[in-house]
Amino acid sequence: MASSDIIAEVSKPEFYTRVSFISLKVAQNVASEDAATANHENRTAYSSRIFRGDEDALMLSMHLVSSNPAITATIEAEGGDAVPDGDIEFALATIWDSRANAFAVSGGAVFDPAALEARVIEKVDRALNDAL
Numbered sequence: 001m002a003s004s005d006i007i008a009e010v011s012k013p014e015f016y017t018r019v020s021f022i023s024l025k026v027a028q029n030v031a032s033e034d035a036a037t038a039n040h041e042n043r044t045a046y047s048s049r050i051f052r053g054d055e056d057a058l059m060l061s062m063h064l065v066s067s068n069p070a071i072t073a074t075i076e077a078e079g080g081d082a083v084p085d086g087d088i089e090f091a092l093a094t095i096w097d098s099r100a101n102a103f104a105v106s107g108g109a110v111f112d113p114a115a116l117e118a119r120v121i122e123k124v125d126r127a128l129n130d131a132l
Contacts, residue, residue, distance in 0.1 A: 001075075001076040005076075006065065006072060006075055006076065007062070009075050009079055009080045010058070010061050010062055010065050010075070010080065011058060012080060014080070014081065015061060015080035015081075015083075016057045016058045016060070016061040017057065018080075018085070018088065019057060019060055019061040019064055019088055019092070020055070020057035020060065020061075022085055022088045022089050022092060023050050023055065023057075023060060023092055024050060024051070025089060026050075026089060026092045026093055026096065027046075027047035027050035027051055028047075029093075030043045030044060030046075030047045030096060031044055031047045031048075031051075039097050039100065039101070041104075042097070042100040042101055042103075042104040043096060043097065043100045045100065045103070045104060046096065046099055046100035046103055046104075049103060060092075060099075063095055063099070064088065064091045064092060064095060067091065067094070067095050068087070068091040068094070070087060071083050071087055071088070071091055074087070
């Protein structure tokens with residue numbers, strides 16, 4: 001199967017919504033893990049991203065499938081519906097650190113309420129000034 005066919009299968013809402021749903025389970029497991037776990041801060045920050053619904057489900061699904069040959073083979077042979085939930089959960093756990101670290105480096109994983117508030121106030125002020 002060509003990569004374009006795999007992408008088409010992964011792009012089906014039924015598949016990427018399953019991945020998103022299962023990612024909540026993995027996020028909960030990570031959020032509950034021992035604080036001494038390696039990379040815990042980045043891992044829990046990424047879990048928070050999942051809990052807030054800030055992750056792109058399609059991109060997460062594509063990363064999951066592209067990084068797991070067993071899931072790719074199942075999709076090629078039988079389609080996305082045939083991929084067991086347990087395989088998706090395992091694959092998510094496998095890529096968790098790489099995603100957590102990528103968002104931590106970009107500054108996208110850590111939620112900073114004060115920074116968000118400042119950006120909102122700035123946008124509101126700008127909008128009010130433009131309206132005047």
